[in-house]
Amino acid sequence: MLEWLIVGGGVHGTHVSRVLRHRLGVADDDLLIVDDAPAPLAAWQRRAEACGMDYLRSPQAHHLGLRSDALRRFADTVRLDGPAFIDPYQRPALALFDAHCRQLITDEPAHLRARERVTRIEPQAGGYRVWGRERSWWSRRVLLAPGPPAPDRPDWAAGVPHVFDHDFAMPDGDGEGNVAIIGGGITAGQLALCLIARGRSVNLVTRRRLRRSDFDANPCYAGPRCLVPFAAADWRQRRRRIQVARHPGTLPRDVATGLQRAIRRGALHLHVGSAMGLDDRGVVLADRRTVPADELVVATGFTDRLPGSQLISQLIRELAPPLTPCGFPAPQPDLQWRPGLYVTGRLAEMELGPMAGNIRGARLAGERLAAASAELTVSPPVPGRAMADSRLPVV
Ligand SMILES: Cc1cc2nc3c(=O)[nH]c(=O)nc-3n(C[C@H](O)[C@H](O)[C@H](O)COP(=O)(O)OP(=O)(O)OC[C@H]3O[C@@H](n4cnc5c(N)ncnc54)[C@H](O)[C@@H]3O)c2cc1C
Secondary structure, eight states: OOEEEEEOOHHHHHHHHHIIIISSSSOOGGGEEEEEETTTTHHHHHHHHHOOOOOOOTTOOOOSSSSHHHHHHHHHTTOOOOOOOEEETEEBBBHHHHHHHHHHHGGSGGEEEOOOOOEEEEEEETTTEESSSSEEEEEEEEEEOOOOBOOOHHHHHHHGBTTSSSOOOOOOOOOSSSSEEOOSSSSHHHHHHHHHTTOEEEEEEESSSSOSOOOOGGGGGGSSHHHHHHHHOOEEEEEEEEHHHTTOOOBBBBHHHHHHHHHHSSSSSEEESEEEEEOOSSSTTSSSEEEEOOOEEEEEOSSSSSSTTTHHHHHHHOOOOOBBBTSSSSOOOOOOOETTTTEOOOHHHHHHHHHTSSSSHHHHHHHHHHTHHHHHHOOOOOOTTOOOOOOOOOO
């Protein structure tokens, strides 16, 4: 029997696995990360590459290492083509962040990760049976880290490539004609700048004028100043706070400035309006204008729905774990959704707040588990035990 099995070896699964191994002393033989991706952090890298990201949006303290200054110290040991960090907030270069991730996982034994899609989880004698397509495992505790929800795609754009599709291919730099991008957030902005740098002319279709925001959520939720009152609020208030704190469809200042410059020199054409469909010339807006599109990409982020698709639906259907009024997991402060079953990422947002899905959210999850470690190592969870008395670490 494993002590811990993590479903999803991306940003969250990888960071929490390091907390378990290096902070909580979980032995490598007692831990398994199950992920269907071909390599650790492959989903993160695929999405970053798809939108031509150069610098993260988050500051240098948000990384997958254990020490808060780990990325800064690592930066002193590597050579990069450009600056390691950019202001404001010392945002790290993607190349630096990825090199740091690669360095962190060099200490993983090969048997720490299994490549499988988890299709089903069921309780079994003091733990859970976790089913992949071809094998299964028995673990005392399971952490669900399946990543973000599905890409958000307008109904009219069913067959149009989305930048977060698994098989998305960046339009060719040598391609003829213009590329139209639907979306006004950082992904659409980065993709537009990347294509312009490759010599393409871009039409950017946004519902609203471009809006600037350094962060995708109020940074107050990175720490106790906002998270403590958040934890004191009821589920409905928490959902409202999350909605207010998040800034979807916004651009950090470097991307916003880059787009404005591109507009001034004629490489980018901004069309403010609601895209409603396609005709043979391009994208049709609600006011009947048509935006020419020789190639088209949707970059409208992710839905607000539950991540984890069928696996999470199966768990909800069969195990009836507690849900908030908006249908999201209602975990305990130690992130247990039901005894021995833990959540992180967007699945844990009703506990970890608006930054739950971000790198900071992974670190918050690690801190919650570390704070609850005494309980985790001393008394294994017993299915059915009342959870109200579990220790309540506050970040
Ligand atoms: C382009 C982009 C830029 C971003 N930039 C930043 C940033 O600068 N700062 C920041 O803090 N956040 C950023 N984020 C947000 C967030 O940090 C990333 O989305 C991050 O990848 C989330 O980590 P995760 O572990 O939840 O998901 P992922 O990294 O996607 O990992 C989830 C893994 O779980 C696997 N999986 C899912 N279901 C199963 C299953 N049933 N069985 C087996 N495996 C499964 C997936 O294959 C995947 O490998 C960015 C997001 C995007 C898309």
